Amino acid sequence: KAGVTQTPRYLIKTRGQQVTLSCSPISGHRSVSWYQQTPGQGLQFLFEYFSETQRNKGNFPGRFSGRQFSNSRSEMNVSTLELGDSALYLCASSLVTGTKETQYFGPGTRLLVL
Amino acid sequence: AQKITQTQPGMFVQEKEAVTLDCTYDTSDPSYGLFWYKQPSSGEMIFLIYQGSYDQQNATEGRYSLNFQKARKSANLVISASQLGDSAMYFCAIQSNFGNEKLTFGTGTRLTIIP
Numbered sequence: 001k002a003g004v005t006q007t008p009r010y011l012i013k014t015r016g017q018q019v020t021l022s023c024s025p026i027s028g029h030r031s032v033s034w035y036q037q038t039p040g041q042g043l044q045f046l047f048e049y050f051s052e053t054q055r056n057k058g059n060f061p062g063r064f065s066g067r068q069f070s071n072s073r074s075e076m077n078v079s080t081l082e083l084g085d086s087a088l089y090l091c092a093s094s095l096v097t098g099t100k101e102t103q104y105f106g107p108g109t110r111l112l113v114l
Numbered sequence: 115a116q117k118i119t120q121t122q123p124g125m126f127v128q129e130k131e132a133v134t135l136d137c138t139y140d141t142s143d144p145s146y147g148l149f150w151y152k153q154p155s156s157g158e159m160i161f162l163i164y165q166g167s168y169d170q171q172n173a174t175e176g177r178y179s180l181n182f183q184k185a186r187k188s189a190n191l192v193i194s195a196s197q198l199g200d201s202a203m204y205f206c207a208i209q210s211n212f213g214n215e216k217l218t219f220g221t222g223t224r225l226t227i228i229p
Contacts, residue, residue: 033216033217035217042219042220042221042222043217043219045217045218048216056216088157090159092159092216099145099147099166099168099211100147100164101209102147102149102161102164103149103209103216103217104161105151105160106158107156107157108157108158108159110157
């Protein structure tokens with residue numbers, strides 16, 4: 001099975017712009033979660049989508065949004081970019097079996113905001 | 115709220131030796147899962163091993179084993195016979211089976227294997 005894929009892998013934007021990141025989950029996985037990783041804050045949960053609905057949300061401002069399509073692919077959007085949004089954005093897909101849910105991550109998108 | 119504490123920012127280990135990476139956690143949820151991930155310099159988070167809070171036995175996956183001590187809220191990762199390719203950041207994480215948050219990660223341990 002192919003793993004989680006994320007595009008683009010690298011991105012450079014300037015303050016005030018917006019950006020859209022894409023994530024394709026492992027075939028059969030219906031849950032997609034997004035995480036932000038920065039040197040200062042570490043890994044933080046952004047949100048989770050399941051069956052095209054946002055199911056969980058972390059503590060991020062409304063500039064961060066996402067959506068999920070019927071094929072489970074997900075996009076994350078950040079509007080009005082700030083310097084502090086520079087980070088590695090990781091997408092993970094998961095499959096629940098009983099009480100066990102393991103998240104498998106993609107390679108990430110490195111975003112640099114200038 | 116959940117919390118993961120990894121007290122070892124960095125470790126140096128001789129190749130072929132075993133290494134233990136420490137992880138303690140805090141949660142008020144009765145049912146949860148504990149995870150270890152490896153992050154090489156490329157950035158991808160690679161799933162290594164899972165331990166459920168109700169699992170009676172310690173989890174093992176090849177050279178990886180998890181030393182789970184529930185009463186002490188400890189979930190240390192043991193890597194046997196370390197290899198140069200094991201050099202990476204290692205993250206411990208917890209996920210409640212009831213809460214709204216997904217994975218909560220620790221700050222990680224940078225492991226360097228010395229030839």
